[in-house]
Amino acid sequence: xxxxxxxxxxxxxxxxxxxxxxxxxxxxxxxxxxxxxxxxxxxxxxxxxxxxxxxxxxxxxxxxxxxxxxxxxxxxxxxxxxxxxxxxxxxxxxx
DNA sequence: CTAATGACCATTA
DNA sequence: ATAATGGCCATTA
Numbered sequence: 001x002x003x004x005x006x007x008x009x010x011x012x013x014x015x016x017x018x019x020x021x022x023x024x025x026x027x028x029x030x031x032x033x034x035x036x037x038x039x040x041x042x043x044x045x046x047x048x049x050x051x052x053x054x055x056x057x058x059x060x061x062x063x064x065x066x067x068x069x070x071x072x073x074x075x076x077x078x079x080x081x082x083x084x085x086x087x088x089x090x091x092x093x094x095x
Numbered sequence: 096c097t098a099a100t101g102a103c104c105a106t107t108a
Numbered sequence: 109a110t111a112a113t114g115g116c117c118a119t120t121a
Contacts, residue, residue: 003118022103026117037118039102044119057103064102072102 003034004041011042014054017080020094021058039064054079060087 010028014020020028026035035058042052043066053072057063062083065072073083082089 026103031117033104033115034117036101036103036116040100040118041102043102052102055102058105062102066102069102 003029003031003037004044006031007038007041008045008047008050008052011045011050011052011055014051014094016051017092018094019054019056019076019081019088019092021060022055022063023058024094025055054081056088060090060093062086062088 006029007025010025011020013028022035022038023032025038026032031037038055042055043064045052045066053065053075055063062069062073062076076088077083081092
């Protein structure tokens with residue numbers, strides 16, 4: 001019933017090399033309109049077991065990150081996620 | 096209690 | 109393509 005925990009749990013289901021959108025996470029936890037609040041929750045994540053860097057915007061741009069968008073992008077890249085001009089390729093997004 | 100704040104989104108121009 | 113707009117909602121002050 002704790003919103004942040006639900007968000008973190010959903011986040012952990014994203015495999016390495018793939019990403020999900022804030023909106024998708026919101027739907028996963030049964031709160032389809034809480035995409036903005038999802039970002040708020042992820043912002044406070046401090047656990048290395050929660051891959052919050054795998055969550056991006058619905059337009060496939062990188063989105064925010066507590067330690068800088070820069071870091072987020074390189075972490076993804078290091079995991080094998082292809083980014084094109086500030087955009088993640090569709091193929092890397094979870095269906 | 097209300098008001099402000101954001102790692103957002105879809106629509107419109 | 110970009111920018112503005114209104115909506116959305118959990119959290120925090």
